[in-house]
Amino acid sequence: MARRTKEESAKTRCAIIAAAREVFQRNGVSRTTMEQIADAAGVTRGAVYWHFADKTAVFYAVRDQVALPLMDRMNFELLSGKTADPLQRIELFLGALTDALVGCAEVQSTFDIMTFKCEYVDEFRRELVESRHVHMELLASLTRVYKEAARAKLLRPAMSPEIAATDTMIFLSGLVRLWLMDKSGKLVRKRVGTLIRAHVAGRRAPPVLGGVAAGRR
Amino acid sequence: MARRTKEESAKTRCAIIAAAREVFQRNGVSRTTMEQIADAAGVTRGAVYWHFADKTAVFYAVRDQVALPLMDRMNFELLSGKTADPLQRIELFLGALTDALVGCAEVQSTFDIMTFKCEYVDEFRRELVESRHVHMELLASLTRVYKEAARAKLLRPAMSPEIAATDTMIFLSGLVRLWLMDKSGKLVRKRVGTLIRAHVAGRRAPPVLGGVAAGRR
DNA sequence: TTATATACAATCACAACTGTATGTAAATCA
DNA sequence: TGATTTACATACAGTTGTGATTGTATATAA
Numbered sequence: 001m002a003r004r005t006k007e008e009s010a011k012t013r014c015a016i017i018a019a020a021r022e023v024f025q026r027n028g029v030s031r032t033t034m035e036q037i038a039d040a041a042g043v044t045r046g047a048v049y050w051h052f053a054d055k056t057a058v059f060y061a062v063r064d065q066v067a068l069p070l071m072d073r074m075n076f077e078l079l080s081g082k083t084a085d086p087l088q089r090i091e092l093f094l095g096a097l098t099d100a101l102v103g104c105a106e107v108q109s110t111f112d113i114m115t116f117k118c119e120y121v122d123e124f125r126r127e128l129v130e131s132r133h134v135h136m137e138l139l140a141s142l143t144r145v146y147k148e149a150a151r152a153k154l155l156r157p158a159m160s161p162e163i164a165a166t167d168t169m170i171f172l173s174g175l176v177r178l179w180l181m182d183k184s185g186k187l188v189r190k191r192v193g194t195l196i197r198a199h200v201a202g203r204r205a206p207p208v209l210g211g212v213a214a215g216r217r
Numbered sequence: 218m219a220r221r222t223k224e225e226s227a228k229t230r231c232a233i234i235a236a237a238r239e240v241f242q243r244n245g246v247s248r249t250t251m252e253q254i255a256d257a258a259g260v261t262r263g264a265v266y267w268h269f270a271d272k273t274a275v276f277y278a279v280r281d282q283v284a285l286p287l288m289d290r291m292n293f294e295l296l297s298g299k300t301a302d303p304l305q306r307i308e309l310f311l312g313a314l315t316d317a318l319v320g321c322a323e324v325q326s327t328f329d330i331m332t333f334k335c336e337y338v339d340e341f342r343r344e345l346v347e348s349r350h351v352h353m354e355l356l357a358s359l360t361r362v363y364k365e366a367a368r369a370k371l372l373r374p375a376m377s378p379e380i381a382a383t384d385t386m387i388f389l390s391g392l393v394r395l396w397l398m399d400k401s402g403k404l405v406r407k408r409v410g411t412l413i414r415a416h417v418a419g420r421r422a423p424p425v426l427g428g429v430a431a432g433r434r
Numbered sequence: 435t436t437a438t439a440t441a442c443a444a445t446c447a448c449a450a451c452t453g454t455a456t457g458t459a460a461a462t463c464a
Numbered sequence: 465t466g467a468t469t470t471a472c473a474t475a476c477a478g479t480t481g482t483g484a485t486t487g488t489a490t491a492t493a494a
Contacts, residue, residue: 004440050442122245166412170412171391181352438493439493444485
């Protein structure tokens with residue numbers, strides 16, 4: 001009824017996003033009504049329409065809330081990582097993403113929505129296009145890192161950096177998808193760490209004679 | 218207007234499924250109306266409701282039309298394959314699925330619908346559950362084949378059959394997903410064969426001294 | 435202190451989709 | 465050759481969601 005202060009307004013906006021995330025996950029994006037979002041947030045449709053132009057805007061707000069910070073962290077792990085060993089940087093990168101998924105309910109919900117509760121048509125097709133760009137950039141980054149590994153003779157010789165990078169991207173995409181499907185844990189959830197280590201280990205060149213230590217921990 | 222003969226009726230049913238596939242892909246399942254399906258099939262909603270109880274029934278008919286034959290073929294390649302080499306059987310299995318995807322427009326559309334144009338809530342949640350079962354069985358089959366490979370000393374010793382199987386399932390899931398996303402071909406479409414060969418080659422044990430030939434072609 | 439913009443709530447008109455009920459003409463059966 | 469289904473088309477009723485409009489009380493700026 002009464003007008004709120006700026007910070008209260010920001011909290012309302014935040015509550016709407018959180019509510020939308022829950023309702024999106026439960027009912028799917030298209031079946032979710034603005035009223036359901038409003039109810040879940042404890043406001044009326046008027047409030048939702050005040051903060052967001054329409055359902056599409058709410059959807060992209062939900063996405064951005066987890067995707068933007070995540071992208072930053074992923075780029076950091078891959079590019080400006082703490083480790084000299086490029087293959088270990090890949091491993092840390094994969095670990096960082098799955099850790100974020102495993103450790104944060106908001107990330108889980110959002111990924112679940114994006115993967116299983118959204119139809120990428122019309123206004124939502126944009127998201128697919130952007131996702132494609134993200135994948136292209138990821139592929140480029142991974143290729144660079146694998147090339148670095150190849151120069152340092154750390155990459156298995158039979159494996160080209162391009163193929164290795166594509167394979168890792170495929171691995172990541174499949175891993176996330178199956179992790180989301182696997183509520184029981186029997187498929188992949190219990191073994192994410194092992195799977196990542198095996199994936200990276202599989203492309204590490206066998207140690208040369210009495211050579212340099214392979215950065216295992 | 219006039220009543221059709223049985224075969225004409227079957228053709229109508231088929232036309233409805235084909236029309237639904239197209240409209241589902243263009244508009245997404247939830248935004249597709251029965252009238253759109255009917256129009257695309259050149260009939261009225263009455264005809265669609267005659268052949269199918271509701272939109273959900275149409276959806277599952279679209280799915281079954283490609284999923285059922287595909288599952289048979291995949292099981293065949295994996296289990297009762299022509300090759301003795303278990304790793305090559307895995308390669309043939311992966312190739313069979315991607316070939317079906319690359320070579321058949323109906324398979325492409327259906328996979329695209331299932332991956333990007335459907336929200337798995339309420340009546341459609343069933344599909345996710347079934348998909349999980351399919352993945353469990355696939356994992357079991359793959360594990361069996363990799364165990365066979367391990368017994369024959371064909372599997373890289375550092376890799377456990379269970380992890381190899383899970384990794385291959387992840388690879389397949391990611392490959393299909395990225396293939397569908399990659400309309401341009403720059404990500405994976407142009408290199409599916411290479412990627413599959415590299416995936417399988419990566420888990421093959423290095424040839425022993427002057428030992429048995431490793432089934433490369 | 436007043437004017438205005440803000441942050442919502444409440445109401446309304448409209449369109450769209452669904453499921454069902456009814457109509458109908460031809461195919462099939464007895 | 466009638467009777468009965470079948471395979472649809474057409475018409476109708478009911479619900480639901482949307483966007484827009486209007487209302488309103490308060491924070492904030494001048």
